[in-house]
Amino acid sequence: MGAVCWPYFDPxxxxxxxxxxxxxxxxxxxxxxxxxxxKQFDSVNKPGILLEVVQILTDLxxxxxxxxxxxxxxxxxxxxxxxxxxxxxxxxxxxxxxIEKALGPKSQSxxxxxxxxxxxxxVHSVGDHIAVELIGRDRPxxxxxxxxxxxxxxxxxxxxxxxxxNRRIACILYVNDGTRQAVDDPKRLSVMEEQLNNVLRxxxxxxxxxxxxxxxxxxxxxxxxLHQMLFADxxxxxxxxxxxxxxxxxxxxxxxxxxxxxxxxxxxxxxxRDRAKLMFDIVCTLTDMQYxxxxxxxxxxxxYASQEYFIRHMDGCTLDTEGEKERVIKCIEAAIQRRxxxxxxxxxxxxxxxxxxxxxxRILRENGLTVCRAGISTKGEQALNVFYVRxxxxxxxxxxxxxxxxxxxxxxxxxxxxxxPAYDKTHETxxxxxxxxxxxNLLERFLA
Numbered sequence: 001m002g003a004v005c006w007p008y009f010d011p012x013x014x015x016x017x018x019x020x021x022x023x024x025x026x027x028x029x030x031x032x033x034x035x036x037x038x039k040q041f042d043s044v045n046k047p048g049i050l051l052e053v054v055q056i057l058t059d060l061x062x063x064x065x066x067x068x069x070x071x072x073x074x075x076x077x078x079x080x081x082x083x084x085x086x087x088x089x090x091x092x093x094x095x096x097x098x099i100e101k102a103l104g105p106k107s108q109s110x111x112x113x114x115x116x117x118x119x120x121x122x123v124h125s126v127g128d129h130i131a132v133e134l135i136g137r138d139r140p141x142x143x144x145x146x147x148x149x150x151x152x153x154x155x156x157x158x159x160x161x162x163x164x165x166n167r168r169i170a171c172i173l174y175v176n177d178g179t180r181q182a183v184d185d186p187k188r189l190s191v192m193e194e195q196l197n198n199v200l201r202x203x204x205x206x207x208x209x210x211x212x213x214x215x216x217x218x219x220x221x222x223x224x225x226l227h228q229m230l231f232a233d234x235x236x237x238x239x240x241x242x243x244x245x246x247x248x249x250x251x252x253x254x255x256x257x258x259x260x261x262x263x264x265x266x267x268x269x270x271x272x273r274d275r276a277k278l279m280f281d282i283v284c285t286l287t288d289m290q291y292x293x294x295x296x297x298x299x300x301x302x303x304y305a306s307q308e309y310f311i312r313h314m315d316g317c318t319l320d321t322e323g324e325k326e327r328v329i330k331c332i333e334a335a336i337q338r339r340x341x342x343x344x345x346x347x348x349x350x351x352x353x354x355x356x357x358x359x360x361x362r363i364l365r366e367n368g369l370t371v372c373r374a375g376i377s378t379k380g381e382q383a384l385n386v387f388y389v390r391x392x393x394x395x396x397x398x399x400x401x402x403x404x405x406x407x408x409x410x411x412x413x414x415x416x417x418x419x420x421p422a423y424d425k426t427h428e429t430x431x432x433x434x435x436x437x438x439x440x441n442l443l444e445r446f447l448a
Contacts, residue, residue, distance in 0.1 A: 025098045025104040029089050032081065035065055038091040038177060040103050041077035047314070050296075051280075051287045053078055056102045058280045059097070061085055067279065069296035128182035129158060129174040130189065135229050136200035136211025138169040140370050142360035142391055149195045150175060151358035155183065160376040161222050162359070163230065165338045166238045170229040172222050173376075178354045180308060189215060223277070223347040227284050227335060236334035237314060237441065253336050257325040264393040266308040266319040272336055274305035277393065282307060285335040287326065341373050341388035341419050346405070350413030352383040360409065367405055368392045388420065 007412075028037040040053060050069060057064060066081035070347055084090060090099070132147065143162055152159060156178040160172040177183050181243055193213050199414060200211030255273035259268050270282060286309065287292060295310040319325050346364075350356060357376060364371060364387065373388040391397055397405075402417055407413050 005020075024126055025100055025298060027090065029091065029100055034087075034089070035081045035083050038080045038082055038099060039078070041075075042215045045350070048287055049076065050078070050293050051224075051283050053080075053103060053115070054280050054283050055224070056212045058101075058223075058277050060098070060102075062090065062241050063087070063276055064279050064298065065300045066299040067296065070292060071294055084266070126340060128180060129176050130328065131183055131216040132171075132175055132192075132196070133214045133216070133225070133229065134163075134169070134171040134173075134196060134200060134211075135233055136169060138164045138167050142169060142199070142364040143171070143371050144365040144373060145199045145360070146171065146196060147358040147361050148175075149199060150192070151197070151355035153192050154178065154354055155192065156352070156354045157357045157376055158352075158378050159222075160224065160374070162374045163226050163338050164370070165230060165334065166235045168230060168233055168235045170226045170233070172225060190403060221416065222283050223280065224288075227281065227338070228288055230334070230338060231288060231331065235338075236252070236330040248303065252335050253335055255332055260310065260319075263310070263320060265312060267311040268311060268332070270305075270307040270309075270332060270336075273340075274300045274303055275339065278305055278336065280306065281339065282332055282336045283329055286311060289331060293330075339373070343372070344402065345389045345418045345420050346385075346387045346389060346409075347410065347416040348383075348385040348387075348413050349415075349420065350383050352378050352381055356383055357385070360387075360413075363387060363405070367401060367408075369405075370394070371395070413445075 024037065026038065027041045031037050038057070049069075054064075054156065062080075062082040062084065064080055064082055068076050068079045082090060090096060136142075147157065150173070154177065155175040158176055158180070160173040162169060162410065175183070183189060193215060196213040197211070200213065253270055255271075256269045258267045258269070259265075268286075272278070283293065291313055292309045293309050293311055296308060298305070298307045300306075319328060348360060353364045361371070368391055370392060371387050371389055371390040374386065376383065376385045378384065391401070396419075406415055406417060
């Protein structure tokens with residue numbers, strides 16, 4: 001299939017259309033007894049609009065339990081059933097106001113979420129920074145080596161997230177000089193890039209796709225960018241043959257693609273274990289593969305999720321060949337599995353400082369632990385980190401290892417250890433194993 005460009009939309013015409021027919025949003029807490037209904041309708045349809053809406057809802061840490069999407073021609077209507085992380089309705093007036101600003105008429109203006117003090121939708125407010133993107137073959141201790149390089153060069157990691165899938169690692173780090181100022185010395189940045197590339201090259205082992213480091217001054221939506229990096233790295237090609245436990249048959253998503261000839265759609269059906277951000281991951285992948293979602297239904301049935309998407313390619317074509325269908329199925333499966341983490345999660349809270357990430361990852365490495373996924377963020381002067389870890393063989397940690405780890409790390413920071421179960425109906429359907437790192441009372445206990 002040849003490359004297809006996005007259709008051109010004149011910016012002034014689009015803004016004019018939005019002013020005449022602004023998106024309307026309602027937050028309904030009366031129609032359903034156990035969730036909040038967020039409805040957006042009569043808005044001008046445009047490429048990627050569904051992803052924008054889903055991205056906002058997931059960035060606000062909502063759990064989407066059901067959704068109905070319908071769009072044809074120039075208009076669309078979305079209905080989302082959402083709860084907070086505890087499975088409760090969204091009743092906070094400030095949060096409701098934020099939803100209305102982010103999804104309603106003010107979403108096109110300079111106000112809305114940009115002036116909200118907690119989080120800009122899509123990015124974390126981390127001050128001036130350099131964004132470092134890393135992609136390469138994963139190996140035990142790699143994250144420790146990366147953070148050691150940054151610590152030795154006196155770079156502070158303000159925000160970071162790392163995913164591993166099919167023996168590949170994608171990592172984005174927002175770094176500064178420790179005083180929340182961006183580093184603008186070209187020589188210093190060049191040294192950092194060279195040393196990080198050396199670390200990544202040390203584990204290529206003849207891979208077809210070379211490891212690489214890139215620098216940027218701009219913000220990016222971390223989750224979407226990680227999907228894009230692993231997709232470009234073609235991590236989906238080995239999905240299904242890896243020895244990773246997350247690809248075991250009981251965890252493999254069931255994905256099918258059929259043709260709806262009377263309407264001219266391809267119908268993508270997905271059934272898998274439910275979890276937080278599942279809809280975002282699937283819609284993100286379809287969008288980046290240049291497919292348009294015209295209609296969709298999403299529902300949760302106990303621990304499982306059922307999602308159905310009516311799609312066409314940007315050029316208006318459906319999925320007609322078995323090769324196209326197979327590629328889409330592999331890419332969606334990979335997008336779902338990139339976030340799947342089992343075993344143990346470690347949530348850490350400490351005063352932020354240069355070298356903190358290097359210290360923690362060194363301890364994990366010295367105790368024989370492999371980091372499957374990680375998230376690092378800062379709130380004020382406090383660093384909030386979460387690591388999903390296994391032992392060197394990929395198995396869940398035993399209690400002796402956990403106790404020794406807590407004893408060593410607990411000397412300088414607060415630590416919570418949580419088991420990430422293979423199946424827990426009460427937790428899984430409420431997004432307990434969420435990936436935006438909700439620390440509950442851990443930060444409050446640290447600051448007490």
